[in-house]
Amino acid sequence: MRIVYVLITIVVSAGFLISGNSVRQQPAQPKSQAPGQSKQYMDEGVVEHKGGAATLRVSDPRPLKQAIATLNEEYGWIVDYEDPPYMSDADLIDVTDPQRRAADPKARVTIPSGDGFQFDYDESPLMTSRGAEAAILHQMVAAYNRTNNPGRFVVREQDKGRYTVIGASVKNQAGKDQNVESILDTPISISVEKRSSAATIDVILKELSARTNTKIGIGWVPNNLLFNTQATVGGNNVSARSLLLQTFEATGRLVVYNLMYFENTQRYLLGATVAVRAQRDSYGKKTLIPIDASPKNPN
């Protein structure tokens, strides 16, 4: 009996030691359709590696956003994304639920008209060249801008190895390309105070909304990180983006953000996540690891 108890203890303990503590990802599946949507998109982008060459494939209403998220996970990059303010049917599709429209003809729900995007690149320089990330980003954005997907984008280098891909052009009502300003470039002024990171972001976005007369709110963000950390951020006539980046840095973690624009409500939503990198086992199952995980206690 003692032997049985000891064996059970050893087996259970071994099981605890072997099991990981990372999120278990399911293999990518075609997206199921939400009401009113007929397009099929990819759950997530994929990168296929072929001996120094790589192919990135995405399919999403915002293909470039999905592409950036995929590369961030694949290589541990810190690249942010900002939608332009889409304004015309040339860049949008109507996904209003048919039953809803039947009841309310004025109902209108739109999403960007993005679809598939594929980018082939040489990834071997990533192993040897410090500037390779920037070069690949620029190549990818240039390739995207040559497609029929919505928006035209530029790459901007920030501090400390961070890049931002910013929407710079949309189709106007006449279907012509029209340059647009990034809302986060807007200079604002907020008092320098110690606040929670969440409250700081709220103050920044409220001031930005007032300055631009545009709705901009907090979307899906790391609540616990932002509420449980403090930031002393502020300044006069400083770009909203700069203040946001200072706030993220004050959390002590590497954070990537995305800014989405919703045409039907004319609202921006700021989303963010802790920066992660994907690890895959021999079966292709993906595990997300924060790229700032402590080396003393690796996940």
Add this chain to the structure above:
Amino acid sequence: MNSYQTIRACLFLFLLACMFRTSTKTVDSQGCCPVPSSEVSGIESQTNPSTLTEFNMTISNAGGTSFDGRQVQEEYGNQGTNTCYYAGGPTPQHPTVSNPTNGVPPWVVAGGLVSGQHNHWGLDIVGVFPDDVAQVRVDHPEMLPCALVIFQNMWIECDASTHIFYEENNVLEIFIHSNHVENCRRAVLDTTNRCEQLNN
């Protein structure tokens, strides 16, 4: 040495190996230091509640351990689900815990936002911000009520270099209705699902 002594020796050596391994790897067995056996999620009252719930956890064990000063952290659990998700929408298809790590833990028992509260840690913020909720309601009222489900693992510090998982797959749920939200935390070591309805 008889067979029983042999078994004891093997087990002792195994435990030594376990302790050695914990210096460079997370140990999630519960034999290395006291861990909570109970965790009750209290709901903080808010002066101006929005759509987010602030959970304040009380932890304890049969031995009456004081966990004050020890770090507590969340980690990824199973893959989350989201019936509020739609392509192009503002919420993720598979929501996760928001601050997974073992490098920058924001929670310390009886510290931070629950400073001085013996055997409390927090706050665990569960919910979706008001503008996010508003967008979902405007875009797809026919999908309501819908729910985001997040799975959360919890570890507690043993010493400066090791920690132990004491809960796996706590369930955090966010329900979006047409005229209110409800946020819930169902900890594995709790006796019930703790929910707060916010009429926003």
